[in-house]
Amino acid sequence: MNTKVPEDFTLEVWQNYLAEERKRLLADPHRPSYHITAPSGWLNDPNGLMYWQDQYHVFYQYNPHAATWGPPYWGHAVSDDLVHWRDVPPALFPDAPPKDDGGCWSGCAINNNGVPTFFYTGVKNGEQTTCTATSGGDLVSWKKDEANPLVRMPELEHHTHQAYRDPFVWREGETWYQVIGTSLGNRGQVLLYRSDDLKNWEYLHPLVPQNIRDELGDGGHIWECPNFFPLGDKHVLIVSLWHDRQLTYPVAFIGDYKNLKFYPETMQRVDWGHRCFYAPLTLQVEKRRLMWGWLQSLRSSKAQLAAGWSGSLSLPRELFLKEGKLASKFIPELEKLRQTRHALESLTFEGEHDFKQFSDQALEFKLSLERGSAKQTGLKLRYGDEFTLLYVDWQTSELVIDKTHSSHNEAAYRDLQKASFEQSLNTLDLHLYLDHSTLEIIANETTSLTTCLYPETSTGVAVTLVSVGGTTTLRLEAWELASG
Ligand code: FRU
Numbered sequence: 001m002n003t004k005v006p007e008d009f010t011l012e013v014w015q016n017y018l019a020e021e022r023k024r025l026l027a028d029p030h031r032p033s034y035h036i037t038a039p040s041g042w043l044n045d046p047n048g049l050m051y052w053q054d055q056y057h058v059f060y061q062y063n064p065h066a067a068t069w070g071p072p073y074w075g076h077a078v079s080d081d082l083v084h085w086r087d088v089p090p091a092l093f094p095d096a097p098p099k100d101d102g103g104c105w106s107g108c109a110i111n112n113n114g115v116p117t118f119f120y121t122g123v124k125n126g127e128q129t130t131c132t133a134t135s136g137g138d139l140v141s142w143k144k145d146e147a148n149p150l151v152r153m154p155e156l157e158h159h160t161h162q163a164y165r166d167p168f169v170w171r172e173g174e175t176w177y178q179v180i181g182t183s184l185g186n187r188g189q190v191l192l193y194r195s196d197d198l199k200n201w202e203y204l205h206p207l208v209p210q211n212i213r214d215e216l217g218d219g220g221h222i223w224e225c226p227n228f229f230p231l232g233d234k235h236v237l238i239v240s241l242w243h244d245r246q247l248t249y250p251v252a253f254i255g256d257y258k259n260l261k262f263y264p265e266t267m268q269r270v271d272w273g274h275r276c277f278y279a280p281l282t283l284q285v286e287k288r289r290l291m292w293g294w295l296q297s298l299r300s301s302k303a304q305l306a307a308g309w310s311g312s313l314s315l316p317r318e319l320f321l322k323e324g325k326l327a328s329k330f331i332p333e334l335e336k337l338r339q340t341r342h343a344l345e346s347l348t349f350e351g352e353h354d355f356k357q358f359s360d361q362a363l364e365f366k367l368s369l370e371r372g373s374a375k376q377t378g379l380k381l382r383y384g385d386e387f388t389l390l391y392v393d394w395q396t397s398e399l400v401i402d403k404t405h406s407s408h409n410e411a412a413y414r415d416l417q418k419a420s421f422e423q424s425l426n427t428l429d430l431h432l433y434l435d436h437s438t439l440e441i442i443a444n445e446t447t448s449l450t451t452c453l454y455p456e457t458s459t460g461v462a463v464t465l466v467s468v469g470g471t472t473t474l475r476l477e478a479w480e481l482a483s484g
Contacts, residue, residue, distance in 0.1 A: 024308075025308060025309055032437065033481075034362065036077050041066060043294070044069065046060050046313050047061060048109035050109040055080055062090060064090075067308055068304065070103070071100070071101070085484060091139070098146060104123075108168050120133065130151035130180065132144075158185040166226060184213075191203060208263075219243055222241075224239065224241075227280070231254075234254050234321060250269070251268065254324065266325070268326060281293075290316045297310045297452060303454075316334075317330060318331050328442060328445065337481040344476040350472075352380070352465070356462070358480060363478060367429070367474055368475045369474050374469055377466065379465060390432075417449060419443070463478070
């Protein structure tokens with residue numbers, strides 16, 4: 001328990017507190033240096049994304065009291081360039097009136113004709129409700145609406161798990177719409193609402209017609225954190241699947257939106273990381289649809305508590321459609337982090353090829369692989385005698401992260417994670433970012449795999465190229481990265 005958390009809402013006191021907390025954890029070798037993290041304590045979902053007066057604002061579920069989930073505040077980070085982030089005092093406090101005794105759960109932000117406005121899930125006496133808060137324009141001080149809660153769960157047959165959360169709001173012409181994550185008959189669903197004034201909300205119907213919902217094989221008992229938006233000539237619904245009390249992974253449905261109903265045609269995973277990338281939230285800025293996800297810590301609760309921090313947000317990814325699928329790429333602004341470059345123009349090899357020993361664990365890699373005769377091709381990240389293997393298995397068309405030797409520390413989850421490609425692969429483009437304990441990979445723009453590593457060796461990382469069972473040809477560029 002962190003007893004120093006300020007009890008009042010004074011901005012200056014909070015600002016000093018956050019600066020001290022960030023400094024206190026600076027020496028922790030597992031702390032990401034250019035990802036968004038909370039200064040200390042617990043972070044989960046990204047919330048209330050906003051582009052406002054030339055700055056990007058990211059809010060997040062935050063428990064300053066300890067590195068474990070607790071009634072959430074809304075933490076806040078701001079950036080001019082999407083690369084360098086500054087801490088801002090929390091925007092929402094569970095205790096601020098009208099009180100949300102169970103916390104201020106996830107939600108979104110909109111610009112209501114110049115008034116920055118949040119829609120969030122206020123949990124009151126165990127009931128999940130939609131609440132709202134506004135800011136005068138500095139986006140630092142926020143005031144909850146005295147009329148909260150604004151919307152409550154309608155009386156619906158087969159409503160299950162008391163789930164009614166994570167409002168996502170958008171405008172079509174003069175009308176506002178909102179979707180809310182829920183569960184009907186023990187299967188995830190989202191409810192659609194309409195409003196002319198953002199205060200009175202009319203419940204319409206489940207966004208996905210129930211007979212079509214029944215056919216979807218997603219396996220989510222609750223659909224959490226919905227995002228619904230046009231992309232290219234299609235519409236996309238992203239939801240995170242809560243299943244058997246476990247947060248599993250987000251999926252994206254692509255389909256058509258007609259007469260206020262959504263007809264999914266395809267379903268895919270947004271990221272293949274095992275219990276790592278969750279609850280993504282998107283933001284439209286001009287022509288781009290940006291997405292951040294929550295990267296869950298992959299070590300025991302005890303180890304998270306002892307470290308004093310848990311969770312980070314992913315790097316911002318831009319979403320687009322590629323051959324009918326949801327695809328993503330890391331935004332080019334991140335190139336600003338690049339320092340020394342190391343490259344291999346073209347290398348054909350078999351077995352192991354030592355590439356380089358790096359002194360810091362903050363790296364970017366871009367690799368183009370050609371199948372050749374190899375069965376597996378990839379990288380070995382070596383930390384003394386701890387190592388993580390990251391490779392493509394050409395025979396099964398899978399991208400694999402083998403963490404079975406990634407740490408001597410028993411508290412770190414040491415598993416094998418896989419992402420499957422639908423077609424057989426002959427080439428593969430990998431783009432990856434290593435930031436101390438976080439590792440994010442996007443392959444061929446269509447498949448991403450995110451995980452966390454906690455090697456006990458904290459001094460640098462040695463990278464070896466690996467080609468098993470035959471030769472591979474590869475091109476590679478790598479950069480040592482600056483802190484964000
Ligand atoms: C997803 C989630 C949301 C909820 C929030 C609470 O991780 O369960 O559905 O609003 O976390 O922190």
